[in-house]
Amino acid sequence: MALFQRSRPPRPTPRERLEMDMEDTVVYAVGDVHGCYKELKSLEEKIALDARQFSGRKIIVMLGDYIDRGPQSARVIDHLLALPPEGFLRVCLAGNHEVAMLNYLDGYLSRDRWLAVGGRETLFSYGVDPARLASIYPSSDEVDRRVKEVIPASHIDFLRSLPVLLCSDKFVFVHAGIRPGIDLVAQDEQDLLNIRDEFFDAAHLLDRFVVHGHTPVDIPRLDGRRLDIDTGAFHSGRLTAVRIADKFGKLIFS
Incomplete structure (x- = not known):
């Protein structure tokens, strides 16, 4: 889907592909x-x-x-x-939604586009209301910074590690x-x-x-x-x- 395509060059490291007996x-x-x-x-x-x-x-x-x-x-x-x-x-x-979340965190996908495909519910699950943040902070970059602060590093590492x-x-x-x-x-x-x-x-x-x-x-x-x-x-x-x-x-x- 075009929704998940990056506006910047993709990360160079491909995800692992596993083979198992x-x-x-x-x-x-x-x-x-x-x-x-x-x-x-x-x-x-x-x-x-x-x-x-x-x-x-x-x-x-x-x-x-x-x-x-x-x-x-x-x-x-x-x-x-x-x-x-x-x-x-x-x-x-x-899955493509894990990749979309990482694309947002890495600056390849806008916040609005991620929120539109379910990211809003994900942020709610971390105790974050993006609309409230946007009403408090006039800078979109500051909103993104605040959002990224609440997501545990272990969760981000998990998303990056997925084959x-x-x-x-x-x-x-x-x-x-x-x-x-x-x-x-x-x-x-x-x-x-x-x-x-x-x-x-x-x-x-x-x-x-x-x-x-x-x-x-x-x-x-x-x-x-x-x-x-x-x-x-x-x-x-x-x-x-x-x-x-x-x-x-x-x-x-x-």
């Missing part, structure tokens, strides 16, 4: 949280209960967009910085999708965070199953070799995970 591994992929802490806690409890039937390695893969729009973005990040549920590994991927993709020989986990016909190592990072139509239109041509979020759906359904599990938790109240064990999947809802 998922043989004998049970994976629970979780869709876009968007500040819905209560739904995330509820879903994790159901995942932990479901996982009791399995032995071996268990991984929770978070598909990005932990912030904006919902009411408790700061608390969601605190939660993801803490230990995962007992017996699990947790991998958190980047953009996790893959195995059978599956790809990514926020938005991939551009069909291009090797994973050559995928453009902006596509991984933002792509829609080109990915959807060629879902039947994919050589691996792609589990993603980014585009809200009412009910996740397999389309070719892609599965969208973003069920719009911030407005539907329903956060969704898919459990993948071998080649079989099961949906779990908060």
Whole structure:
């Protein structure tokens, strides 16, 4: 989306892309949280209960967009910085909203543009009312400085550290999708965070199953070799995970 494009040159360091052997591994992929802490806690409890039937390695893969729009973005990040549920590994991927927040903090995106896509709710979760700050300080630069002071360095470091993709020989986990016909190592990072139509239109041509979020759906359904599990938790109240064990999947809802 043009909304998230930078007006300055992009940061030169690309985000990490992870590859993992998922043989004998049970994976629970979780869709876009968007500040819905209560739904995330509820879903994790159901995942932990479901996982009791399995032995071996268990991984929770978070598909990005932990912030904006919902009411408790700061608390969601605190939660993801803490230990995962007992017996699990947790991998958190980047979403376009994490990148948008960093773009604002780094001066690549205006405050108004970030606030318009959910940044206002994120700042509320840190105890900041940007409209009140703007009424107190006449300088926009001073408002931005005050905003940046309240966001913990650990949260910013977390956002910067997020990899953009996790893959195995059978599956790809990514926020938005991939551009069909291009090797994973050559995928453009902006596509991984933002792509829609080109990915959807060629879902039947994919050589691996792609589990993603980014585009809200009412009910996740397999389309070719892609599965969208973003069920719009911030407005539907329903956060969704898919459990993948071998080649079989099961949906779990908060």
